[in-house]
Amino acid sequence: MIVLFTDFGIRDPYVGQIKARLAECAPGQAVVDLLHEVPDFNAHAGAHLLAALASNFPPGSVFLAVVDPGVGTPRGAVALQAGGRWFVGPDNGLLSVVAARAADRRVWRIAWQPEALAPTFHGRDLFAPIAAEIARGESPAAKLQQVDALAVEFDAGDLARVIYIDHYGNAWTGLRAVPSDARVSAAGGTFRYSESFGGVAKGEGLWFMNSAGLLELAVNRGSAAAVYGLEVGDPVRVQRPN
Structure with missing residues (x-):
């Protein structure tokens, strides 16, 4: 199961484009629209929402989480395994509350770039293919580099x-x-x-x-x-x- 969590809204074409890429890269995988109205550009609010909502999904779920005002800049891109679930998205704090509250966590920097990478749409071109590989059960090990921790971490308290x-x-x-x-x-x-x-x-x-x-x-x-x-x-x- 791939779970979408973004600030893209539903009036624009972005969610549809992400789903099209997932259908191409992970055909047959269930795709769930969890939330596309995360407050715009607000990774801090998104981090707390994601941590609260993710626990209702079964182990093995893969969250494609994109609230990414720094897209196209040198900000990192990561895959996180926490609480038996996977999270793929920007390293801007969005995944940090989930990581901090999990008893078990592993973090990888995404060290791969596709041939076609739109500077403003890493959700479709970078994160979606990685999430799709994980959901297919095919470890994208050659595209990931394990690191000790996320680069940006918010306070995980209330x-x-x-x-x-x-x-x-x-x-x-x-x-x-x-x-x-x-x-x-x-x-x-x-x-x-x-x-x-x-x-x-x-x-x-x-x-x-x-x-x-x-x-x-x-x-x-x-x-x-x-x-x-x-x-x-x-x-x-x-x-x-x-």
Whole structure:
């Protein structure tokens, strides 16, 4: 299984081009669109989202992860094996939270370039063929050089910020394992804990631990982003009980 995780969006041709290359290089492999709305250019937010979402996929899954504002520059390109799964993408911190939280990890620098490599589309031309070889079970050893660690590593602890806003206007944060009696506030508003949306009145703000294990801010049958003016990067304050 090849899992796509990008900031490409779905209106443009980029995802289709990636899938066409995967169909060429790994015919018959299942390709799953996990997320193509990672906040634009935001490898930091993407790193925390990827770490939260990847654990729901079976061992052996190959993640093609591309949030790559430095494409075409000397930034590194890597393959990572962590937690029994593979991750292929830029060495810009995007894979670092997954790597840091895994008990077992191995890192390789991609030391190969195809004959045709568009300077602005390494996702299609560089990362997709490597991900395809791994998914086929054919180790691309001649194209990889093992290294001790990633070149760019973000802090793998919880991130007390909004990292993603879904189309409902719900705001995901980088916070995990928050107790239900904590006091949560953001953007000048205070949110009441509820296990799910229906536990508060229509139009009322709430926070809950979502299905990815992250603290999420929402409004019952409304948009937390619109009501509170929440944006990606906004700080979230959690006052834990004494």
